[in-house]
Amino acid sequence: MDTATVSTTSASALARKRRADAFRANWRAFAKQPGGIIGLIVLIIVLGLAACAPLIADVSVLDPTNAQGRPFESPSSTFPLGTDYLGRSVLPLLIWGARTSLTVGIAATLMSMIIGTLMGLLAGTLHGWRSAIVMRVIDFFLIIPGLVLAIVLGAVLGSSTFTIVVAIGVTSWAGTARMIRAQTLSLENRGYVERARALGASQTHITWRHILPGVMPLVLANTSLAVGVAIISEATLAFLGINGGGISWGTMLQQAMGSGAAVAGFWWLIVSPGAAILIVVLSFTLVSRALETVVNPTLGGR
Structure with a gap:
């Protein structure tokens, strides 16, 4: 084995060790946040229930022709959360609804984060009229009412899970783009970026090798918070009648209100999905706050 190969292997091993050390250090910082740990545990439990829904309750329980109880039965030992x-x-509706709500929330957030990160990088690295055009596009999506645009997209594209994901993802990326742009402009003036530029590195190389890794911790912290917002958006759209045709926490609320459960006092039909949304969104918020502390250690004392 020649000297060049040995040097490359040593450099790769050193890089892996540094990444492992950084991961352990970040995990220790995260573990010091009790709220973040509680939120993470709750999310793992909810994700596990959603993933194992077919094992917990067969999909046939969603079919009205297979209903085992009478309409509007209150919670009992047979039906722990009552019937619709x-x-x-x-209860099985709530578990199966978690699959749709979490799927839409996570998929829409990934779309929003990808669009927002790319647009933010473009706005921060381009100059002159090109940067102005990107900023005007961001400002347009920032000022337009996101819920109204999502409703319009849902009405135009038709009701489906894919439509809900696109509607939420396309209307919620502008805030992320603004945040990434600000961070990009800050990183553009860092010493290591100036050195790379002085050595002849292209703007594309600098963006992908130096600036993008610098903004990724901020993107990660914002992603966990955005998932909660996306779940609320999905529930809002489903409540307004724009849904993918399956069961979700939003459709459960919509069906409960449509059947007069609130007026008749059938509280369990509203409290169950409402509490599920509240708990999951709160958990994502706690995890996001903990990740924000890891990204910015100066927040640790707040």
Whole structure:
């Protein structure tokens, strides 16, 4: 083995060790945030229930023709969370609804983060009229009412899970783009970026090798918070009648309100999905705050 190969192997091993050390250090910082740990545990439990929904309750329980109880039965030992207006048990509906709500929330957030990160990098690294055009596009999506645009997209594209994901993802990236742009402009003036530019590195190389890794921790911290916002958006759209046709926490609320559960006092039909949304969104918020502390250690004392 020649000297060049040995040097390359040593450099790769050193890089892996540094990444492992950084991961352990970040995990220790995260573990010092009790709220973040609690939120993470709750999310793992909810994700596990959603992933194992077919094992916990067969999909046939969602079929109204297979309803095992009477409509609007209150919580009991047979139906821990009661039944809905069709006589279906609310508990399996809640578990299956988690699959749709979490899928839409995570997929829409990934779309939003990808679009927002790319647009933010473009706005921060381009100059002159090109940067102005990108900023005007960002400002347009920033000032337009996101919910109204999502409703319009849902009405135009038709009701489906893909439509909901696109509607939320396309309307929620502008804030991320603004944040990434500000961070990019800050990184552009760092010493290591100036050295890379002085050595002849192209703007593309600098963006992908130096600036993008610098903004990724901020993107990660913002992603966990954005998932909660996307879940609320999905529930709002489903409540307004724009849904993918499957069961979700939003459609459960929409069906409960449509069947007069709130007026008749069938509280379990509203409290169950509402509490699920509250708990999951709160958990994502706690994890996001903990990640923000890891990214910015100066927040640790707040």
